[in-house]
Amino acid sequence: MIHKKIQRHILPGFGLSLGYTVVYLTLIVLIPISLLFLKASAMSLEDFLTTVTDPRVVASYKLSFYTSFIAALVNVLFGTLIAWVLVRYEFTGKKYVDAMVDLPFALPTAVAGIALTNIYSPNGWIGHFFDQVGVKIAYTPIGIMIALTFIGLPFVVRSVQPVLQDIDFQYEEAAASLGANSTQIFLKIILPTIFPAILTGFALAFARGLGEYGSVVFISGNMPMKTEIVPLLIITKLEQFNYTEAIAIATVMLLFSFAIFFLINVWQSNTIKKQKAL
Numbered sequence: 001m002i003h004k005k006i007q008r009h010i011l012p013g014f015g016l017s018l019g020y021t022v023v024y025l026t027l028i029v030l031i032p033i034s035l036l037f038l039k040a041s042a043m044s045l046e047d048f049l050t051t052v053t054d055p056r057v058v059a060s061y062k063l064s065f066y067t068s069f070i071a072a073l074v075n076v077l078f079g080t081l082i083a084w085v086l087v088r089y090e091f092t093g094k095k096y097v098d099a100m101v102d103l104p105f106a107l108p109t110a111v112a113g114i115a116l117t118n119i120y121s122p123n124g125w126i127g128h129f130f131d132q133v134g135v136k137i138a139y140t141p142i143g144i145m146i147a148l149t150f151i152g153l154p155f156v157v158r159s160v161q162p163v164l165q166d167i168d169f170q171y172e173e174a175a176a177s178l179g180a181n182s183t184q185i186f187l188k189i190i191l192p193t194i195f196p197a198i199l200t201g202f203a204l205a206f207a208r209g210l211g212e213y214g215s216v217v218f219i220s221g222n223m224p225m226k227t228e229i230v231p232l233l234i235i236t237k238l239e240q241f242n243y244t245e246a247i248a249i250a251t252v253m254l255l256f257s258f259a260i261f262f263l264i265n266v267w268q269s270n271t272i273k274k275q276k277a278l
Contacts, residue, residue, distance in 0.1 A: 033254065036254065040247050052249060059228070060229055064230040064231075064253075065256070067229075068206050074145070079155075079157045079160065080156065080160050083156070086157075101157050108214065109215040112215040113218035113219055117219045120137040122136065143220060147215045148208075152206075159204065160194055162197075167193055196271050207257065237249065
């Protein structure tokens, strides 16, 4: 007698779960984004292109993507290091350091922006020393990068930390017994394992940086063509009741962001497949 193996599901079956997923994503994500494209399509192609290719708009796009990218890279480096320290070392106050990583999540972005501006302004605690040597931080792209680094750090740490905790020490011990040094162990065993998590952290930090407003608006100085980010420009258009131009700018930002995140996800998926094939 052949007994059929019954697969039990804790959640509802595939069809019902998929249905809930599709409905939820449609209501929360797809419909608002579709309305954004619908509003943008009301503009003529000439007006749309004139709006999104305006020098002021192009400058804000360049600044937002550049500062977000650099801040995400900085967070990848130091966020991975912080995750490594929290996982691999025991020291006094470790729990407090671990909790401090999440402070940018809990702190209102406007408060973070005011605090960073006070610290890095020419009269601030840190900005005062840089100002003496002719380096200005606040009201420059450097200040924007610092703000984006501050709010993006937890994304990298919390993405990499669980993966590091799950790495089996036996692989490292086996490599060491075969003569591998610390650098070889890290590059050949640890880095390939945590690389997908690093990509995830980078994508999340980069995405948060592109849409960040509160912590940047104070420290940037909001100077058109110099330190004006895209979210601020959109808010400015809305305050002027110029909704069509604001939607056009937001639509281009959405398309560029989606393309970048799609490429990152494809890269991450290919990396995971290669690891499973080994």
